[in-house]
Every structure is written in C-alpha cells, then in structure tokens.
Amino acid sequence: MGYSGFRVIKEGLFGQKGWKPVWRDPEPKAEYDAIIIGGGGHGLSTAFHLAKEHGMTNIAVLEKGYIGGGNVGRNTTIVRANYFLPGNSEFYSHSLKLWETMEQDLNYNVMHSQRGLINLFHSDGQRDAFARRGNAMVNQGDDAILLDREGVREHLPYLDFDNVRFPIYGGLYHPRGGTARHDAVAWGYARGADQRGVDIIQNCEVTGIDIENGVVKGVQTSRGAIKAKKVAIVVAGRSGQVAEMAGMRLPIESHVLQAFVTEGLKPVIDHVVSFGMGHFYISQSDKGGLVFGGDIDFYASYASRGNLPMKEHVMDAAMTLMPMIGKAKVLRSWGGIMDMTPDGSPIIDKTQTEGLFINCGWCYGGFKAVPGSGFSLAHLMATGNHHAPAAKFRLDRFRSGIGLMDEEGTGSQHNLH
Ligand SMILES: Cc1cc2nc3c(=O)[nH]c(=O)nc-3n(C[C@H](O)[C@H](O)[C@H](O)COP(=O)(O)OP(=O)(O)OC[C@H]3O[C@@H](n4cnc5c(N)ncnc54)[C@H](O)[C@@H]3O)c2cc1C
Numbered sequence: 389m390g391y392s393g394f395r396v397i398k399e400g401l402f403g404q405k406g407w408k409p410v411w412r413d414p415e416p417k418a419e420y421d422a423i424i425i426g427g428g429g430h431g432l433s434t435a436f437h438l439a440k441e442h443g444m445t446n447i448a449v450l451e452k453g454y455i456g457g458g459n460v461g462r463n464t465t466i467v468r469a470n471y472f473l474p475g476n477s478e479f480y481s482h483s484l485k486l487w488e489t490m491e492q493d494l495n496y497n498v499m500h501s502q503r504g505l506i507n508l509f510h511s512d513g514q515r516d517a518f519a520r521r522g523n524a525m526v527n528q529g530d531d532a533i534l535l536d537r538e539g540v541r542e543h544l545p546y547l548d549f550d551n552v553r554f555p556i557y558g559g560l561y562h563p564r565g566g567t568a569r570h571d572a573v574a575w576g577y578a579r580g581a582d583q584r585g586v587d588i589i590q591n592c593e594v595t596g597i598d599i600e601n602g603v604v605k606g607v608q609t610s611r612g613a614i615k616a617k618k619v620a621i622v623v624a625g626r627s628g629q630v631a632e633m634a635g636m637r638l639p640i641e642s643h644v645l646q647a648f649v650t651e652g653l654k655p656v657i658d659h660v661v662s663f664g665m666g667h668f669y670i671s672q673s674d675k676g677g678l679v680f681g682g683d684i685d686f687y688a689s690y691a692s693r694g695n696l697p698m699k700e701h702v703m704d705a706a707m708t709l710m711p712m713i714g715k716a717k718v719l720r721s722w723g724g725i726m727d728m729t730p731d732g733s734p735i736i737d738k739t740q741t742e743g744l745f746i747n748c749g750w751c752y753g754g755f756k757a758v759p760g761s762g763f764s765l766a767h768l769m770a771t772g773n774h775h776a777p778a779a780k781f782r783l784d785r786f787r788s789g790i791g792l793m794d795e796e797g798t799g800s801q802h803n804l805h
Contacts, residue, residue, distance in 0.1 A: 390495055410575065411455075411582035416589050419615040420448045422769060423607055425594045425630060426623035427451025429460035429570075429755065430747055432577035432588075433762020434622060434769070439584035440493075441763070442770035447586045448616075450609060452593035455578050456571040459624050460755065462692070462724035464647050464681045466660050466669060467756040468505050468565035469530045472521045475780035475793045476733055477528045482777040483760025484530065484564060490759060496576030498568045499674060505565030505660040506535070506543060508709075510554045514664055518560040525562070533561040544661060547710055554665045554708060565660060567671050573758055597633040597744070604634075604743035618769055620745040625690065625725025627748035634741055638748065639730055639786040643684040644723045645752045646694035648702065650716040652676030666705030670713075678716060680706060684726055684752060694723040726752050729786070733793035736765050736774075736781040745769055746783065 399406055422438060424431045427449045438444040469484035471477045486493075487500055509515045515534075522532035533539075537549065540559045549556045578588050589611070596608035597619060606615035623630045625642045653676050662669040670680035682702035685694045699721065706713045729735065729749035734757065736747050747765045750757055764778035785791040 391497070410579040411588050414587045414589065416448060416450075416592060416609070416611055416614050417587065419606070420587075421446040421616065422618040422620070423447070423614060423616040424449045424620050424622055425607065426458075426621070426626075427455050427574075427578070427588060427590065428458040428622065428624055429574055429577070429758035430624070430750070430761045430765070431620075431622040432574055432581060433758050434620060434747070434765045435581040435586045435588075435762075436577045436584070437762045437766035438770060439581055439586055441766060444770060445585035447581075448614065449581065449586060449588045450592045450594055450607070450614075451588070451590050452610070454590050455588065456574040459724040459726070460574045460758070461571040462647065462722055463570050463755040464669065464671070464679050465567040465570045465755060466505065466565070466671065467500070467568055468562055468660075469528075469756075470505070470507070470521065470525055470532065470560070470562045470565065471795060472524050473793045473795055475791070476795055477524060479760055479764070479777045479781070480756065481528045481530050482763070483757050486759035486763060487568070487756075488564075490573075490576070494576040494580045496572065496579060498572040498576050500566065500568040501674075502564050502566040503659050503671070504543075505562045505662065506540065506559040507562075507662045508540065508547075508559045508664045509557050510665045511557065515557055522560050531562060531564050533563070535559045535561050543659060546656070546712055547661075548708065551708055554663075567660060567673075569674070570755060573755075577758075577762070594630065594633070597630075599634060599741050599744070602740070602742055604741050618743045618745065620747060620765060620769060622747045622765070624727050624748065624750065624754065627727045627746070631746065634739065634744055636739060636746075638746075640749055641688045641728050642690055643687070643726045643728050644689050644691060644694045645681065645684045645726045646698055646702070646721055646723045647679065647681040648699075648721045649673070649677040649679050649719050651719050653678065653716060661709075663705055663709045666701075666708060668702060668705035668709060670706070677719065678713065684728070685723075690725055692723045692725060694721070731785075731792040731794045732796050732798065734761070734781050735783050736761065736768060736778045737783045738768070739783070
C-alpha cells in the first residue's frame with residue numbers, strides 16, 4: 389500500500405476503513421539465505437538494505453517481542469553527524485545522508501525534522517574542543533557553525549545565560565541535525581523490507597545458534613529450528629547474551645538509559661539543545677511534549693527502567709539550563725538497555741564463526757546510526773567486504789588495542805564515564 393496526501397484525505401472522508409496491515413505476519417520457513425536476529429532499527433534496516441541494494445530477499449528478521457518495542461522506540465530521537473574521530477566521522481556522515489532521503493526511499497513519513505542541534509559550551513577549554521570538533525565536521529563535508537553567546541541567544545533566548553556555575557559561552561550549531569519519529573523509522577523499514585519479500589517474524593525468540601565445524605548453520609527459536617547460510621546478531625542491549633549462544637564473550641556491558649517526556653505544550657523549543665556541563669539534551673516533539681534525557685544509570689542491568697538518582701540528576705540539569713522547565717509536568721519516563729563498548733564506538737564485523745556477523749556497541753547513540761548501520765552490515769553480509777565508512781568498526785580492536793575510537797575522551801571505561 390502506497391501513501392499519499394490524496395489517500396489520507398480519501399480515508400478521512402470514508403471512515404479510515406481502507407487501510408491494510410503494512411507488513412505480513414508470516415510463519416517461519418524451514419530455511420533462509422540469511423537470518424537477522426533482532427527486529428530493532430538496525431536489524432530492520434539491514435534486512436531492507438540486503439533486499440534493496442543486494443537483491444537478497446530470502447531473509448527473515450526474528451524479533452522476540454514486537455517491532456518497535458526495543459530501544460528503537462524508546463530513544464530521544466536525536467539524529468546528527470557531529471562526530472570527531474576518523475572512523476566515526478565518515479560513518480555518521482554517510483548515515484545522515486541516508487536520513488535525508490529516507491522518507492522518499494521508504495515512501496513513509498518518519499517525521500524527520502532537521503531543526504538544528506546546538507551543543508552549548510561553558511568554558512574556554514570547552515569552546516576550543518567544540519571548535520576542533522566543528523572543523524572536523526566541516527572537513528568531513530558536514531555543517532557546523534561556532535556561535536558566540538549572543539549567537540546562541542538569538543536561537544535560544546529562554547536559556548539561563550548567567551547561571552553562576554555554568555554560564556553559557558556559546559554553542560556549536562549543526563543545522564542538519566534534528567529529530568525523527570523513532571517508532572515510525574522501525575515501521576517504515578519493516579514495511580519496506582516486507583514489500584521486498586523479507587519475512588518479519590515477531591514473537592520469535594532466538595534461543596540458540598547452530599554451529600558445525602566453525603560454520604553457522606541456523607538458529608533455534610521459540611518457534612522451532614530455522615536453517616540459514618548467514619546469521620547476523622543485531623540485538624543491541626542483549627548482544628552479550630545472544631553472542632554467548634555462539635560461544636563469544638563480547639567487550640560490552642549493558643546499562644540502563646532513561647528518557648522523559650512532559651505534557652504537551654505549545655511550541656517553545658525549536659531546536660535540539662544539549663547542555664555541555666551536565667549531559668542533558670532536549671527537544672520538543674511534534675505532539676508538544678518536551679523530550680529529554682541525560683546519562684546512563686551507572687550500573688549494569690537488563691531492566692528497561694531506571695532509578696531515582698539519575699532522574700534527579702537530569703531534572704537538576706534541566707533546571708540549571710532552562711529554569712522555565714520547572715513549570716512543566718513530567719508525564720512519563722522509561723528506560724532502554726544500552727550496549728556500551730569500552731571506547732564508545734560500535735562494532736560491525738564478521739565473527740570467528742563463518743557466516744555469523746555481529747552489529748552492536750551503539751551505546752546511547754545508535755538511533756541516528758540506523759540507516760548507515762543497516763547499509764554497512766548488509767554490504768558486509770552480501771559481499772564479504774567491509775563497507776568503507778564502517779571499515780574501522782572491528783571487534784578485534786578491543787583485543788589488540790589498535791584502532792580504538794575513544795570519541796568521548798573517557799579512556800577505556802566509556803561505560804563508567
Ligand atoms: C532512553 C534512550 C535515549 C536514546 N536517545 C538516543 C538519541 O537521541 N539518539 C540516538 O542516536 N540514539 C539514542 N539512543 C540509542 C538508540 O536507541 C540505540 O542505540 C538503538 O536503538 C539500538 O539499536 P536497535 O534499534 O537495533 O535496538 P533495539 O530496538 O533494542 O533492537 C534490538 C531488538 O533485538 C531483540 N532481541 C533481543 N534478544 C533477542 C533474541 N534472543 N531473539 C530475537 N530478538 C531479540 C529485542 O527485542 C529488540 O527488539 C537512546 C536509547 C535510549 C534507551
């Protein structure tokens with residue numbers, strides 16, 4: 389089913405009765421050419437690109453819950469290409485370009501809004517670091533503008549510029565950064581993959597990975613065994629557990645990250661704003677809710693909910709930056725499980741098992757990576773070669789120490805930063 393303005397008007401006039409399910413609900417087949425474990429953003433995007441770019445359509449995405457129930461439907465929806473280090477920089481740059489054509493590629497409204505992202509800085513040292521990052525972004529072909537205090541005030545007049553602890557010195561403005569509706573991205577990719585013949589199988593948990601003589605043969609699931617020539621583990625916060633089924637111990641810790649949304653308000657925040665001193669970020673959804681978040685909770689967990697100390701920390705940061713927010717009522721908060729790598733950068737690679745691939749380690753920044761990650765993993769699975777923008781996302785960098793990408797400058801303990 390295609391979408392158009394005409395269709396929306398017609399359905400509105402005739403009782404919305406003509407819409408059909410946007411993807412099938414197939415029974416699993418006995419065998420596929422490729423299986424993607426995990427129906428989050430990355431898994432669905434991988435399936436879509438395998439079908440679209442490489443003509444591989446005998447594929448299944450196996451999702452233990454429902455599409456959009458994982459982190460892809462739980463994040464704060466920020467999309468940007470403002471990474472600093474070679475390796476990350478070109479990957480996120482490529483991913484943002486795919487965002488810019490996604491709605492046309494999928495014929496699906498994901499509400500991608502390039503409203504601009506402003507990262508604030510609060511000291512001379514921080515300004516220098518942001519100037520360097522901005523130069524790296526521009527060298528990569530992306531956009532970055534260093535704003536002084538008055539430049540920030542023009543965009544964000546409601547901030548507390550003279551906070552005694554954290555006065556605002558300026559900000560790094562990334563006009564092509566913005567937001568998208570997170571679960572629509574999952575639905576759009578699911579629909580696009582389904583249209584190309586991919587089986588999307590929900591309520592199908594992978595419980596084992598079949599390996600013979602170092603070669604992957606298929607998976608065991610809650611709905612029976614399924615054979616496959618290629619299998620990809622794309623399960624975000626569950627990466628450690630699923631990789632263990634293949635005898636792998638990953639350099640990943642799973643941590644909780646919380647998010648918050650207020651009641652719907654009239655338009656007040658036009659951009660995505662990030663506070664340089666408190667790891668706080670905020671935007672306003674199209675429904676009017678202020679959507680915001682902060683740091684991970686500082687303990688490893690598989691629970692999709694967080695604890696009060698981090699809630700308090702996030703509210704503190706919000707009040708420091710924009711005291712007006714104290715008048716808004718928080719409607720809901722929730723958590724997701726983050727696959728944290730030691731250097732804060734992801735992994736897209738083959739494994740020691742022939743035919744078994746892994747895509748994980750997106751930490752708390754994997755939503756913006758969804759199109760690029762799927763494109764690059766599909767390339768690797770179909771051709772056997774690393775896609776150039778993702779060529780540095782190797783698993784063995786954690787064994788050798790060569791090629792670590794410590795984007796946040798937090799040393800080897802990114803999960804504790
Ligand atoms: C609160 C919060 C805020 C965030 N904010 C941002 C942001 O603003 N910008 C940004 O870029 N990123 C953000 N992120 C990070 C981003 O959401 C994740 O990095 C990304 O969504 C992870 O990839 P995914 O979509 O594939 O994960 P998921 O949607 O979690 O997909 C993994 C899927 O695997 C399934 N699965 C697990 N085990 C099995 C199994 N055994 N068998 C079958 N299926 C299985 C799960 O059910 C799940 O659906 C945020 C995350 C959270 C939680």
